[in-house]
Amino acid sequence: MPVTFSVNGKPAEFDGPDDVPLLWVVREQLGLTGSKFGCGVGLCGACTMHIDGAPTRTCVMPIGDLQGRKVTTIEGLSPDLGHPVQKAWIELDVPQCGYCQSGMIMAAASLLSRHPHPTDRDIDQTMTNLCRCATYTRIRAAIHRAAEVAAGTIGSGAPSGTGVP
Amino acid sequence: MRRSVSRRFVLTGAAVAATSLVIPIALTRTRATERSTDHEITDWIVIAANGQVTLGLSQPEVGQGSYTALPQILADELDADWKRVEVQFVTGRPAYKIAFRQEAPVQKEGASMSTTVLYERLRTAGAAAREVLIRAAAQTWGIDISLCRTENGFVINSRGEKLSYGQLAADAAKLPLSAAPPLKHPSRFHLIGKPVARLDTPAKCNGSAVYGIDVNVPGMLNAAITTAPSFTGQIIAIKNEGDILKMPGVRAVVKIPAIDYRDGSSQPSDGTTRYNAVCVVADHFWQARRALVSLDVTFDGGAHGDLSSDKINAALDAALSAEHGVTALVRGQPRAILKDHAASVIERRFKLPHIAHAPHEPCNATASYNNGAVEVWGPVQSVSACQDAIAESFSCPADKVAVHVTFLGGSFGRKIVPDFVVQAVHASKAVGRPVKLIRSREEDTQHDVYRPNAGAHLRAVLDPTGYPLAVHARVAGQSLFNATRRNWLDHTPEGDWDESMVDGLYNQSYRLPHFLVETVDTPLPVPVYFMRSVGSTAAVFFWESLITELAHQAKIDQYAYRRHLLSADPLALHVLDAAAKAAGWETPPPPDTFRGIAYNCYIGRGGRFKTYVAQVVELRRVADRLAVKRVVCAVDPGLAVNPNTVKAQIEGGIGFAMTTALKSKITFSNGGTDQSNFFDYNLLSIDEMPEIVPIVLPSDRPPQGMGEVVLAPIAPAIAQALLHGTGRRLDVMPFPDDAFKAVTP
Numbered sequence: 001m002p003v004t005f006s007v008n009g010k011p012a013e014f015d016g017p018d019d020v021p022l023l024w025v026v027r028e029q030l031g032l033t034g035s036k037f038g039c040g041v042g043l044c045g046a047c048t049m050h051i052d053g054a055p056t057r058t059c060v061m062p063i064g065d066l067q068g069r070k071v072t073t074i075e076g077l078s079p080d081l082g083h084p085v086q087k088a089w090i091e092l093d094v095p096q097c098g099y100c101q102s103g104m105i106m107a108a109a110s111l112l113s114r115h116p117h118p119t120d121r122d123i124d125q126t127m128t129n130l131c132r133c134a135t136y137t138r139i140r141a142a143i144h145r146a147a148e149v150a151a152g153t154i155g156s157g158a159p160s161g162t163g164v165p
Numbered sequence: 166m167r168r169s170v171s172r173r174f175v176l177t178g179a180a181v182a183a184t185s186l187v188i189p190i191a192l193t194r195t196r197a198t199e200r201s202t203d204h205e206i207t208d209w210i211v212i213a214a215n216g217q218v219t220l221g222l223s224q225p226e227v228g229q230g231s232y233t234a235l236p237q238i239l240a241d242e243l244d245a246d247w248k249r250v251e252v253q254f255v256t257g258r259p260a261y262k263i264a265f266r267q268e269a270p271v272q273k274e275g276a277s278m279s280t281t282v283l284y285e286r287l288r289t290a291g292a293a294a295r296e297v298l299i300r301a302a303a304q305t306w307g308i309d310i311s312l313c314r315t316e317n318g319f320v321i322n323s324r325g326e327k328l329s330y331g332q333l334a335a336d337a338a339k340l341p342l343s344a345a346p347p348l349k350h351p352s353r354f355h356l357i358g359k360p361v362a363r364l365d366t367p368a369k370c371n372g373s374a375v376y377g378i379d380v381n382v383p384g385m386l387n388a389a390i391t392t393a394p395s396f397t398g399q400i401i402a403i404k405n406e407g408d409i410l411k412m413p414g415v416r417a418v419v420k421i422p423a424i425d426y427r428d429g430s431s432q433p434s435d436g437t438t439r440y441n442a443v444c445v446v447a448d449h450f451w452q453a454r455r456a457l458v459s460l461d462v463t464f465d466g467g468a469h470g471d472l473s474s475d476k477i478n479a480a481l482d483a484a485l486s487a488e489h490g491v492t493a494l495v496r497g498q499p500r501a502i503l504k505d506h507a508a509s510v511i512e513r514r515f516k517l518p519h520i521a522h523a524p525h526e527p528c529n530a531t532a533s534y535n536n537g538a539v540e541v542w543g544p545v546q547s548v549s550a551c552q553d554a555i556a557e558s559f560s561c562p563a564d565k566v567a568v569h570v571t572f573l574g575g576s577f578g579r580k581i582v583p584d585f586v587v588q589a590v591h592a593s594k595a596v597g598r599p600v601k602l603i604r605s606r607e608e609d610t611q612h613d614v615y616r617p618n619a620g621a622h623l624r625a626v627l628d629p630t631g632y633p634l635a636v637h638a639r640v641a642g643q644s645l646f647n648a649t650r651r652n653w654l655d656h657t658p659e660g661d662w663d664e665s666m667v668d669g670l671y672n673q674s675y676r677l678p679h680f681l682v683e684t685v686d687t688p689l690p691v692p693v694y695f696m697r698s699v700g701s702t703a704a705v706f707f708w709e710s711l712i713t714e715l716a717h718q719a720k721i722d723q724y725a726y727r728r729h730l731l732s733a734d735p736l737a738l739h740v741l742d743a744a745a746k747a748a749g750w751e752t753p754p755p756p757d758t759f760r761g762i763a764y765n766c767y768i769g770r771g772g773r774f775k776t777y778v779a780q781v782v783e784l785r786r787v788a789d790r791l792a793v794k795r796v797v798c799a800v801d802p803g804l805a806v807n808p809n810t811v812k813a814q815i816e817g818g819i820g821f822a823m824t825t826a827l828k829s830k831i832t833f834s835n836g837g838t839d840q841s842n843f844f845d846y847n848l849l850s851i852d853e854m855p856e857i858v859p860i861v862l863p864s865d866r867p868p869q870g871m872g873e874v875v876l877a878p879i880a881p882a883i884a885q886a887l888l889h890g891t892g893r894r895l896d897v898m899p900f901p902d903d904a905f906k907a908v909t910p
Contacts, residue, residue: 013574016413017455024451033379034372036574038525039606043843046525074372086370093362096817097228098369099525099574105370124852130843132575133228134820135813136854164574165526 003028005066007032008076018064022056023047025063034074034102038130045129048103049073055110073103077109085109088146096133104129108143117147177472204334206294207342208260209239209287211253216318216331218245221255223262223272225546226365227580228817229872230810231279233363235287237806241356241633242291242349245330246318252364254570256548266653266771271549273697275581277767277870280806281774284868292346294337301336302328351804353766360809363567365572377544377573378603380531386416387450388592388602389457392442392612395836397467399423399439404461409445414452418460419444419595421588426614426692427649429554429583431591437466442588446596450603469690470836474518477618477833480687484624484641490683491660494671497679502635506626514622515896517703519615519643520829521695521838521846526574527609532589533599534559539566539590544573546580554583555590576696577821582614607841614694615831618687619666619703623711631719632729636680640666644686648693660687665700669765669877670708674734675727691833697818698876701767702825706707706898709763709881714889723762723885724750736801737766740779743860745797745806746769748781757786757907761885763878766782767870774869777801780819782882783855784890790905791890793823793883798860798875803866814871815859822876824849824857826883828899 002015009028014025021040026032026049035058038046049058050072076082081090085108088094095101095162104127111118111126118126123140131139202214211219220239226232236252239245255261261412262270263282295315302320303310305328310796312323319327330337351358368374393399406418421442422431443462448454486492503510530543539561545551548568556563573580589602603614619642628634646653646663654661662684664671671682716726724745731737741764745751754760764779783795798815828847832839840846884895891908895901 013420020451020455024449027379028449032372033381036376036526037378037603038527039843041606041842042842044525048707055633066611077371081367081371089370090362093366093813095228095363095366095369096230096813097525097573097575098365098374099376101369102372112709122202127851130525130848130850132523132821132824132848133817134824134849134854135817136820136851137816137857139851140854 003063003067005069006070007071008073014063016063019062022049022058022061022063022066022071025080026071032073032075035155036099036102038100043130044067044100045107046100046103048106048129050106050110053113055107057128074106077105083150084146085112085142087149088142091132092138092142094135094138094142100131104131108139108146111143112146112150112156116150118143176835177873202375205340206297206334206338207290208258209255209290210243210294212330212334212337213329214334214381216246216249217251217331218243218249218318218330219251219253221261222252223255223275224283225573227274227546227576230363230807230813231274232365232808233361234280234810236364237356237361238284238287239291241354242288242374244315244317247356249318251554256568256570268652271547273354273547273549273581275578276770276773277544277872277874278769279696280868281769282698282872284806288348289346292348293342296343296346297337297340298330298333301333301341304336305333338750340669357806358804359807361807363810374572376526377531377542377571378526378529378574380542380571380601382531382533382542382599385531385601386446386448386596387453388444388446388589388600389450389453389816390421390442390444390602390604390608391457391460391462393464393607393829394468395464395466395470396472396692397469397836398464399441399467400443401463401465401662403443404558405459409456409460412452412456412459414448415445415456416448417446417648419446419592419619421591424584424587425834426582426584426694428557429550429587430557431587431679444588444592444602446592446600450601450691451652454605455829457569472690472832472836477689478516481618481620481641483638484685484687485514485620487685489659490639490641490685491656491657491662492681492683493662493664493667494680497635499635499637499679499681502679503626503637504622509626511625511714511718512623513711513894513896514620515707515710516620517618517706517898519618519691519693520696520825521610521613521615521840522579522833523610523613523848524573524575524577524578524579527604527606528580528585528603529603529845530586530589531599532586534590534594537561540569541566541586541590543571543586544576544580545570545583545586546573546576546578547583550581551583551586553790554587558587559590559594579614580693582694604829606843610841610846611838614692615862616696617645617693619700621707623707627714627715627719631721632716632726633677636677636697637681638667638670638707639683639685640670640707641685641687642666643689643691643693644684644702645693645695645700647686647688667704668699669701669705669767672768673708673766675712675730676733676736677730697821698873701765701873701877702822702880705765705877709765710884710895713881713885714894717888727762727764729898731764736777737764740777740799740801743862744779744781744797745900748797748800750781751782754783759791760884760891761882761887761889763882763885765877767874767877769870774803776803776869776871776874778875778878780875780878780882782879782886784883784886786907789907791887791907792905793853793855795856795858796879797860799860799862800875801862801864802871802874803864803869805861806868808861811861811871812859815875816857817877818873818877819857820849820854822879825876826880826898827853830899
């Protein structure tokens with residue numbers, strides 16, 4: 001019995017074992033490789049997507065639980081890198097290797113939707129995604145910046161300090 | 166200026182229809198490039214008729230920022246319009262190779278050397294291209310080249326007329342390049358030295374950046390692999406292959422021969438081959454993984470199935486206490502002085518474990534073996550090592566192995582060893598189709614090529630003023646060079662020694678009249694390799710901890726002590742003073758705040774560069790614990806080509822090194838690794854990350870290395886702060902968790 005759900009607003013279907021992780025269905029069946037595989041046990045967060053708006057580690061989310069649900073991946077967060085989190089991430093050049101950043105951005109977007117002005121403590125407690133490159137300094141700053149961008153305060157994301165002529 | 170999000174990124178694209186993800190620039194200059202409107206000006210620069218400038222990148226992007234910094238150098242000398250620049254990975258030419266120590270040049274990223282080595286080469290290429298564009302314009306106008314200048318993708322003459330690089334490219338491509346074109350005066354740089362926004366950031370923010378694990382080629386199958394837990398083990402039996410082959414999507418069960426970790430090649434297929442891994446190949450990775458979990462495979466332990474951490478630690482202790490080591494350095498009369506002052510010798514002994522690279526993207530590769538022709542795609546840190554290993558493993562010419570390099574989701578040295586690529590080629594050969602082989606996190610952790618263990622026993626005597634008079638340093642551990650690079654060993658009549666074991670210990674400029682540095686190699690069957698900052702993370706921990714101990718016993722301030730000992734080295738003082746000043750070292754810290762200072766000059770392999778680093782760590786009490794809350798880090802990296810990426814390396818390098826100092830430990834039993842995933846090999850999390858204050862000092866020196874240089878001082882700086890805060894000395898890494906318990910009520 002196929003599972004039917006939606007991904008980034010488009011209908012999707014999977015006909016296979018119920019316990020296949022959503023991450024692999026999205027990456028392989030749907031060809032959306034933005035969400036990453038880092039650990040397979042829900043510890044690193046590289047696989048984070050939104051399911052009905054809630055941040056979820058999809059490497060341990062069985063596809064059988066997806067019936068009728070709405071999935072948003074990094075590819076669907078915005079059509080044009082226009083989400084405040086993406087704007088802030090670009091403005092501050094957060095990524096180094098970048099592998100964790102799809103999941104990190106999805107987690108940050110979710111945090112901001114629940115806490116429009118998160119404190120450092122909110123960030124510490126919620127942002128449990130791992131970053132091996134330790135870009136945490138800029139992640140924290142970018143979350144605060146994204147909050148400003150989302151609130152419409154202090155400009156809307158013109159990059160600063162780029163030195164580009 | 167708003168970054169253009171319509172910029173094409175050649176290393177992107179979730180699904181790729183073409184057979185190649187990245188199309189290399191033509192191998193010879195006279196061969197036609199991809200489109201007839203693309204004109205190759207130099208090995209590094211292709212200009213399209215519409216003005217698009219494609220800059221070649223030879224160094225894999227592992228997060229260090231080469232994707233931006235190296236093209237900046239080309240674009241600046243070229244006077245290209247940065248908004249029209251696109252980056253493309255290139256391979257297949259001598260220009261793209263660099264020499265590590267005395268070896269033949271290879272295409273490889275590592276040793277923090279890329280910018281230092283390529284700086285002049287790229288400037289020359291950019292300047293030579295600019296020169297032929299000017300000449301092409303001058304010819305078109307019938308004027309002298311002295312009446313022409315360049316700006317932002319145009320040649321402009323004294324009458325104000327303009328020709329774009331796009332218009333000039335075809336003619337310029339026909340002109341011979343000067344070998345020594347005049348380079349810009351640094352005062353005219355408009356990109357070099359500027360914190361230019363990273364070109365790969367947008368793609369890394371919308372899921373479009375393609376990593377090895379994302380590769381998709383036509384006809385591709387997927388594979389999951391499991392390897393014998395013991396490093397010397399092999400497959401004894403596979404009992405249910407028939408059942409596995411019946412599982413949905415499964416195409417094959419393939420035994421893989423063991424890999425020689427010195428070069429990543431597999432053993433020859435003959436009667437003696439040890440098959441130590443098995444992979445399941447299926448239509449989809451999740452099918453391969455499910456099948457692999459059900460595979461009934463038995464391995465044995467092999468020759469060293471009894472390898473254990475107890476044995477390793479015992480060997481390390483014995484080596485530290487041994488009568489003699491191999492002398493790496495001796496000056497003055499250290500043994501005599503230590504003997505004469507036996508009653509006042511200060512001693513410290515240290516032990517550090519093996520640790521794993523743990524790149525966030527686990528090792529993976531996509532390979533196509535087709536009638537002896539091999540093509541691979543993936544997160545490859547050394548194109549040359551990959552080609553050589555495949556050539557050796559499959560008896561094909563190295564330069565015919567096509568390697569397509571994607572973004573790397575972290576490497577830190579891991580993905581230089583092409584074992585995981587060779588394994589993918591074996592799988593492809595077995596099934597006759599391209600195969601993408603992905604390691605699980607468990608597989609990646611347990612079959613890493615580890616940073617070796619290291620231990621030290623240090624003995625010192627102070628002079629009457631409290632400064633070190635004589636030091637005897639004995640460093641022991643599994644020698645990286647002996648295991649993987651015997652041609653890099655130093656030779657003495659007593660035996661060979663491995664410089665990486667004493668990097669940052671034997672070659673510092675601290676004043677010390679009597680000094681003996683000895684090493685003892687404790688060879689082990691553990692696969693080892695270079696990991697970001699190599700041996701310096703251990704050796705500088707030993708050295709700086711000793712200096713801390715000596716200053717502590719002499720009751721001299723830690724900053725003043727180091728200042729005194731480094732007083733003959735102005736560049737050392739420069740960073741030390743900058744860090745101390747920014748940290749407010751000379752002002753007493755607030756209550757429940759404790760500081761530690763450390764210094765290191767990171768000397769690049771073969772002496773290629775010197776980057777000076779000083780750090781001040783601040784611990785603050787949070788509830789009943791001391792937490793690392795702030796790190797001031799002053800760096801003299803020579804010219805910072807991109808201060809933005811240099812600061813990122815400072816921030817990230819400190820965080821990476823804190824993982825090593827506070828968490829990383831690999832232990833062994835039954836011949837193999839105990840740890841498997843992030844629950845028992847964990848990484849620093851955001852709540853543990855301190856505030857970083859990066860200070861990049863201006864310099865007249867050319868660009869020096871940045872990738873590895875800030876790692877080593879963090880552990881001894883934290884240890885010193887803990888000494889100040891709790892009185893406890895730390896002689897192991899990772900630091901025990903209870904070391905951070907606050908002492909005062």
